[in-house]
Amino acid sequence: MHAYRTHSCAELRSSDVGATVRLSGWVHRIRDHGGVLFIDLRDHYGVTQVLADSDSAAFAAIEKLRAETCIRIEGGVKARDAALVNPRLPTGEIEVYVRAMDVLGGADDLPLPVFGEPDYPEETRLAYRFLDLRREGLHANMMLRSNVVRSMRERMWATGFTEFQTPIITASSPEGARDFLVPSRLHPGKFYALPQAPQQFKQLIMVSGFDKYFQIAPCFRDEDPRADRSPTDFYQLDVEMSFVEQQDVFDAVAPVIAGVFEEFGGGRKVDAPESWPQIPFAEALRKYGTDKPDLRNPIEMQVVSEHFRGSGFAIFAKLLENEGTEIRAIPAPGGGSRKFCDRMNAFAQAQGLPGMGYIFWRKKTADAVAQELSITVQAARAKIENGEISLEDMEAAGPLAKNIGPERTEAIRQQLGLGEGDAAFFLGGKPAQFEGVAAKARDEIGRELKLIDTDRFAFAWIVDFPMYEADPETGKVDFSHNPFSMPQGGMDALKGDPLAVKGYQYDLACNGYEILSGAIRNHTPEIMYRAFEIAGYPASEVDTRFGGMVRAFRYGAPPHGGCAAGIDRIVMLLADEANIRQGIMFPMTQRAEDLLLGAPSAPTNEQLRDLRLRVLPKE
Numbered sequence: 001m002h003a004y005r006t007h008s009c010a011e012l013r014s015s016d017v018g019a020t021v022r023l024s025g026w027v028h029r030i031r032d033h034g035g036v037l038f039i040d041l042r043d044h045y046g047v048t049q050v051l052a053d054s055d056s057a058a059f060a061a062i063e064k065l066r067a068e069t070c071i072r073i074e075g076g077v078k079a080r081d082a083a084l085v086n087p088r089l090p091t092g093e094i095e096v097y098v099r100a101m102d103v104l105g106g107a108d109d110l111p112l113p114v115f116g117e118p119d120y121p122e123e124t125r126l127a128y129r130f131l132d133l134r135r136e137g138l139h140a141n142m143m144l145r146s147n148v149v150r151s152m153r154e155r156m157w158a159t160g161f162t163e164f165q166t167p168i169i170t171a172s173s174p175e176g177a178r179d180f181l182v183p184s185r186l187h188p189g190k191f192y193a194l195p196q197a198p199q200q201f202k203q204l205i206m207v208s209g210f211d212k213y214f215q216i217a218p219c220f221r222d223e224d225p226r227a228d229r230s231p232t233d234f235y236q237l238d239v240e241m242s243f244v245e246q247q248d249v250f251d252a253v254a255p256v257i258a259g260v261f262e263e264f265g266g267g268r269k270v271d272a273p274e275s276w277p278q279i280p281f282a283e284a285l286r287k288y289g290t291d292k293p294d295l296r297n298p299i300e301m302q303v304v305s306e307h308f309r310g311s312g313f314a315i316f317a318k319l320l321e322n323e324g325t326e327i328r329a330i331p332a333p334g335g336g337s338r339k340f341c342d343r344m345n346a347f348a349q350a351q352g353l354p355g356m357g358y359i360f361w362r363k364k365t366a367d368a369v370a371q372e373l374s375i376t377v378q379a380a381r382a383k384i385e386n387g388e389i390s391l392e393d394m395e396a397a398g399p400l401a402k403n404i405g406p407e408r409t410e411a412i413r414q415q416l417g418l419g420e421g422d423a424a425f426f427l428g429g430k431p432a433q434f435e436g437v438a439a440k441a442r443d444e445i446g447r448e449l450k451l452i453d454t455d456r457f458a459f460a461w462i463v464d465f466p467m468y469e470a471d472p473e474t475g476k477v478d479f480s481h482n483p484f485s486m487p488q489g490g491m492d493a494l495k496g497d498p499l500a501v502k503g504y505q506y507d508l509a510c511n512g513y514e515i516l517s518g519a520i521r522n523h524t525p526e527i528m529y530r531a532f533e534i535a536g537y538p539a540s541e542v543d544t545r546f547g548g549m550v551r552a553f554r555y556g557a558p559p560h561g562g563c564a565a566g567i568d569r570i571v572m573l574l575a576d577e578a579n580i581r582q583g584i585m586f587p588m589t590q591r592a593e594d595l596l597l598g599a600p601s602a603p604t605n606e607q608l609r610d611l612r613l614r615v616l617p618k619e
Helices: 059-063 123-127 136-160 201-209 246-264 283-290 316-321 338-350 365-371 379-383 398-417 431-448 523-534 539-553 565-572 605-611
Strands: 020-032 036-042 047-053 070-079 094-105 180-183 191-192 212-220 233-242 277-281 326-332 357-363 394-397 422-428 459-465 468-470 477-479 507-508 513-520 560-566
Touching: 020 047, 020 059, 020 094, 020 136, 036 059, 047 059, 059 094, 123 191, 136 212, 136 233, 136 246, 136 565, 201 212, 201 233, 201 539, 212 560, 233 246, 246 507, 246 513, 246 560, 246 565, 277 283, 283 431, 283 459, 316 422, 326 398, 326 431, 338 357, 338 422, 338 431, 357 398, 394 398, 398 422, 422 431, 507 560, 513 565, 523 539, 560 565
Parallel strands: 047 094, 277 459
Antiparallel strands: 020 036, 020 070, 036 047, 070 094, 180 191, 212 233, 233 560, 326 422, 357 394, 357 422, 459 507, 468 477, 507 513, 513 560
């Protein structure tokens, strides 16, 4: 018999009744049923119920066990009484009568309960991550992640891609975030960097004559944390292809992503890749307020500026006199009540705005008839009772409706395709200043009115990203996305207004999250020099920072492009989690701290001397 186990805690069935077995695992919970002790014994694979009574030689030792003690038991498999079968467990038809028990690893009092998985402070969960990972939900998430990576790898190989590994220690590169720098002992005063992405290396692989590359790549970025982003490191499915256009990349990658979501999405609907819309960046911001829209929500914003220009609503009318301003409407089908509108107005105020204007449409009331005909409410009711006036017609209600009048409100209703029982909310100003709140309001309206199809994964390609953006305060032009992208129109596009240049850059959004980003690369040195010059990088700096890649491009570089899909975020979506840390084995805190191993830590004086570094005191 094996020293520790003949079976896992998920294997035994009724066919094993009568067998002598050995199991090892953790004490999930203990129940004392009046002289009979029951233990749910748990290992990686599942749970088996074991029991001991006062006749068992192990009874006295089992009485002393604490939860999460690691034990080995030996005993006989028994059939449970029919009334005691547990259909929720694969092993629910049997139990094991314990004849001998050994403690393999004792357990102190638990700082974090495993059984039942009650909510617990995240600091405690991360400091005792090894206990947190024993919990069924998080344990399942880690297995999901492992299977997702395996599936991605198999799908990429099956599609003709080849896996290569790229360096972890490299040179600093502007990828849109801060580098983690690594001091060099052999070259004092100089630093390596952990790669923000394998960007340059995968392009060099294409120049080296390999055709279709992929890698499950670790990436390192010193970023401010968010619920959907790791503050230090993450993993991505990294892809690059030669002799391709944008659509070729979509056609190669979309079936892989869709296949993973179909395989691990728990039966939720996955839109077919050929139906994923390609939405220009500017259109995405206009309709959804974001470049990662949740298309499960059918609401689309519309520009309604003309209905407010010169209207009686002075706030919007005066606003529109300023250049670059507009008014957008967020339709709310089914939101036509003052109570709902007031709730959404409070939501906008919680986001830092004075509020949101609104109009809702309802059947006419006696008050509305009285106001329209300039008669008393009593006289209006009399006309209604006499059949002289019908209340079948709609009226527009709310402060905005009163200010802009029935003709304008009706024109807005017609444009938005709304009817009785519906509402619309309005935000105005320069789009960049209100789009973020508009996007949140669209999502909140969709949730509140139950318009979102929660049993679906909805994908959209976001395309035509601007190559450059200008700092609103200084006016300085810089890259807005990936600096290695090919501008649409090549060199000719770089001769005009930089802010009008679009790149062959694209993202894939799913359910309100960006899960993939990529581009067709700029593989021509002259275009690359000009693109960086516009962003303030002289040719000498390009040569210094990207000399290897520029040099490679002078020796027959093929047109190439690719993308990277965020594995952590994909697992978060598949596991139906709201926090990316629930899909990472050993994550950092939001303050980028490892509470388990104590990183970051202070270096020793010997280490600093070895690297010829000095740590300055805090100011």
